[in-house]
Amino acid sequence: MSHINYFNIAKSNWEEFKNETSLVKNTVFTFKENYPEIDKWFTNKVTPGLISGDRSIIFLKYKQEDAGFAIVKNDLEEKKICTFYIFPEFRGKGIASKLFEESFNVLGTDKPLMTIPENRFQKFKKYTEKFQFKLTMQDHVYQNISKELVFNGSL
Numbered sequence: 001m002s003h004i005n006y007f008n009i010a011k012s013n014w015e016e017f018k019n020e021t022s023l024v025k026n027t028v029f030t031f032k033e034n035y036p037e038i039d040k041w042f043t044n045k046v047t048p049g050l051i052s053g054d055r056s057i058i059f060l061k062y063k064q065e066d067a068g069f070a071i072v073k074n075d076l077e078e079k080k081i082c083t084f085y086i087f088p089e090f091r092g093k094g095i096a097s098k099l100f101e102e103s104f105n106v107l108g109t110d111k112p113l114m115t116i117p118e119n120r121f122q123k124f125k126k127y128t129e130k131f132q133f134k135l136t137m138q139d140h141v142y143q144n145i146s147k148e149l150v151f152n153g154s155l
Helices: 014-033 038-052 095-107 118-130
Strands: 004-009 055-062 065-074 079-086 113-117 135-139 148-151
Touching: 004 014, 014 038, 014 055, 014 065, 014 079, 038 055, 055 095, 065 095, 079 095, 095 118, 113 118, 118 148
Parallel strands: 079 113
Antiparallel strands: 004 055, 055 065, 065 079, 113 148, 135 148
């Protein structure tokens, strides 16, 4: 897939990618159904993490168009895919697997911690199987509507 480009938005360059960061933020804020406090999380965790270098946004472009992103946490205690999203018009093109692989590269592991809301699991099932993620915990971690499925570790 030679039409895929990645931008790792992190400490050294996050100011340079303000438009992409704003698009990610606005998209993430639409996840409130599953994560009622997601706006606070982005403001209080992601933004400071970009500045400190503990978090980064892997932004994917497909044929020069914004196609998806992953927000990852990479610190001494945790290697985690926090958020993973492919824009609807780019789904089914095989690029989600590429974004997972790039996330693994950035994190330095092919078994990062990842959580998925139970009510969204079917959209991720083929990837948890493909990459052999291990379900390690289920709990109402972030809200009471749906359980959070935890893979490859614990919270």
